Structures are given as C-alpha cells and as structure tokens.
Amino acid sequence: MDDTPDTRQQMNWDSFAHWGAQIAEWGADYHRTLRDRPVRAPLTPGATRAQLPQTPPEQGEDMAGILADLDAQIMPGLTHWQHPRFFAYFPANAAPPSMLAEFVTAILAPQCMLWQTSPAATELEGVMLDWLRQALGLPEGFTGVIQDSASSATLAAVLVMRERALDWAGNRAGLTGQPRLRIYCSDEVHTSIDRAIWIAGIGADNLVRIPVTGPRRGMDARALHAAITTDRAAGMLPAGVIACTGATGVGACDDLRTVLGVARDEGLYSHVDAAWAGAAMICPENRALWEGIEQADSLVLNPHKWLGVQFDCSTHYLRDPAALVKTLAIEPEYLRTHGAEGFVNYSEWSVPLGRRFRALKLWFVLRFYGLAGLRAMIRDHIGWAQGLCEKLRADARFEVMSEPVLSLFSFRLRGRDEAAQLDFLARVNDDGRIYLTQTRLDGQMVIRFQVGAFSTQAGDMETAFAVLDELAG
C-alpha cells in the first residue's frame, strides 16, 4: 500500500481504501466483543480530557497513530448504546446495514436541501416516507420529511401553530403586540416540547399542562376543552395541541381520538410526539395505542430509535404540508430551481437549510430486514420486556410501578426509600452487565426498564434478571 501523503497532506485513495477496510474490521471486532464490555462508561469526569494534548498538532499525523489513540483514549470513555444489554433511556439502534449506508453517505456527502442539489436523494426521501407511511398504517395523503431529530420536528410544528394562529404575521412583524398564544399538552410530554415553546417565542408560561387520567396517563379531554374555553374568554389565543404516544417517563399515551377531536373542533393545529413508540406501529396489534392518529395535522417518530436506522433520522408526517411550507419556506433567487416542476425542496419543510442524505439508510434498513424482520424484532422486545416484568412482579422484593407500554415498564425495590432505589440503581450500573435509568412517577423514584437494542437476545434478558436478583440481595 502506498501510504505516502502528497505534499499537501492529502490522503491518497489507496490509503483511503486500506483504512476503510481496517475500520470495517475494527468495527466488526468491536461488535463481536461488545457483549463482554461494561455497558456504561466509568463516570470519572476529566479522564478523557486528561489524555488529550492541550494544543492542536502543527504537522499532520498518520492514520495508524490516530486510530491507536481512538482505542487508547476514546474507547474506554464511551457508553455502548449498541450493547445488547442497554436497557436505559430509549434505544438508539445502528443496525449494520444502516452503518454501511452512513459510510456511503459520508463518502458522497451530498447536500439535500433542494431537489436540484440531489434529485435522487429528494426522490428517495419521498418514496421512503411513503413506504414507512404504509408500514405504519397511516392513511394515504400523509406526506413527510426526514428531520434530524424529533426536537426539530416538534419545533417546526410549534412554529406552524404560532404562524397559523397569527395568520402568518409572526414571521413578518414579530410577536410584540400580539395576543398571548397558548399551546396545550399533558404533563407527561418530553422536554423537547418545552424547548420548542421557548425557541418559538411563545414562552413557557403559555404551555398549558393538562392533567392526565386513567391507566394510560392520557390528557383529560374535558380539562383540555375547559382550558381552551377559559383562555379564549380571557382574550388569549389558543394555537395548538401537542399529544403524545409513548412518553419518555413511563410511556404515557393520550387518547388521540378525543384529544385530537377537541383540537379539530376548536380549530387548533395538532402535533403528536410518538418519537419512540411510533416505530412499534409497524405491528398492527400495537395501533390501538394511537387510535385516532389519522386526525393529526403533524406527527413525528424516530426511526433512529427502534427501527435500526441510526441517528439522525426522524420522520415527520403532515396531513397537509402547506402550512409548514408557508411557515418555513424562503426562496431567494440563488436557491431557485428554474425550468423544472413537480418536485419538492425539502429545506422548505425544516428549520436548517442544509440537509444530510438520510433517506439512504432508511432504504438500506427497510430492504435488508423487510417489514417482517423489523416486526419480529419489535415483537421479541415487547415479549421479553413483559416477561421480565412478570418475573419481577412475582418476586416480593420488587414492585412493578408502571405496566408495560410496548417494551417499557418501571419498578422499584418494595418498601424502600428513594435513597435505597438510587443506591440500587448505582450498584446495578456500576456492575456493568446491564444499564438502566430512573424517572419520577407521581413523585416517586422508579427504575425504568426498556428493551429495544437490535443486538439483544433472549439470554440477555436472563442476565438482566440475574443482575437484579443478585444485587437486590
């Protein structure tokens, strides 16, 4: 191999091919041995920083040295999100075909902001969103766009709520002198909703939290209706409703049929955050959780969580994209495409202009596994989570605190205080064989357990129980 850099320190393509193959080997070894590593990184602040030079190199270095330092300095400080016993937060899967697609995307590095800047990327994106729409059982007519994150999709939806309620005056004239906008959600929703409200200039005080009721912890639709009526009477301007299917804490689900019905009857724009749970809707038996979804104006779900398409790939569906485009499209002459019609420019559907080629990894993953393969994976995860939940329920040392919603449930040590729960969780995570996180449920500290990693096998669930059993004493 000719590894001699030319005088401008370019990597020549023989060298690129060599290192590309090395990294593929390195990646396969990493995944072959992942099961034997502790899931969570050791938490010693400053440990990585202490190993890095304080100043940048003046002369270029060779790849061998850079990769050696990757192993020596970076790898020991990583938490392994692809680990088969990662049961914390929600999954962030990177299935192997998705990794390969990202490698291709990294090589081509196209900008996908306008149709003409990458026609095939734009058209593939449209087709992938329609494939996924069909897989999810969403009605024909829903169209979509791939955003970088659910947070961005929710921000875009909140901006639409604002502009639509103000008859598109906000973008032009600002919010000074406008009536107080009001947006409604339950108190279970993700913090990305709070931030969207801040950034849109609506203000946290105008995000109205509707109390939840029932086992699914959904918004009380009557309280929602009452809040809207009260706000109107006080001269405020209701603008939108944000519902959730599978909230982060314990998987709360709003009753979309009633909640979206209230939004529609009140003329409010609606957005549904199904960032995690939406993926499970490729299995028809789970769709009862979002019954009524066809009434949503806007909906986000993250293939980068449970569908194996690595971050970033968040699919944002719209019943009618016109309001979104009217809110976000800006078309100076230098971005105009002359002489062609019948295409979309996806940058008009999102806050950033520049866009990565994210549809490619969705294409690779959907084709490689097929819907049947993805459904089987999700069904395994749900079954395993429910199996573990039953095992803990049958054990007097544990108490199930929230019933499984898909593959997420929560539990705690029975009859022990908050400090004991946190101490138990710390011992479980320091042990390294599994990784769990906590949440607060009706004021109480509970431990979350979710199954969603593509690499998880039945035996990993047995290990999970063994760890909990052993450390609960």
Ligand SMILES: *Cc1c(COP(=O)(O)O)cnc(C)c1O
């Ligand atoms: C993960 C998650 C989000 C945030 O997703 P990003 O893509 O990281 O912005 C929002 N809402 C819910 C319910 C989530 O699970």
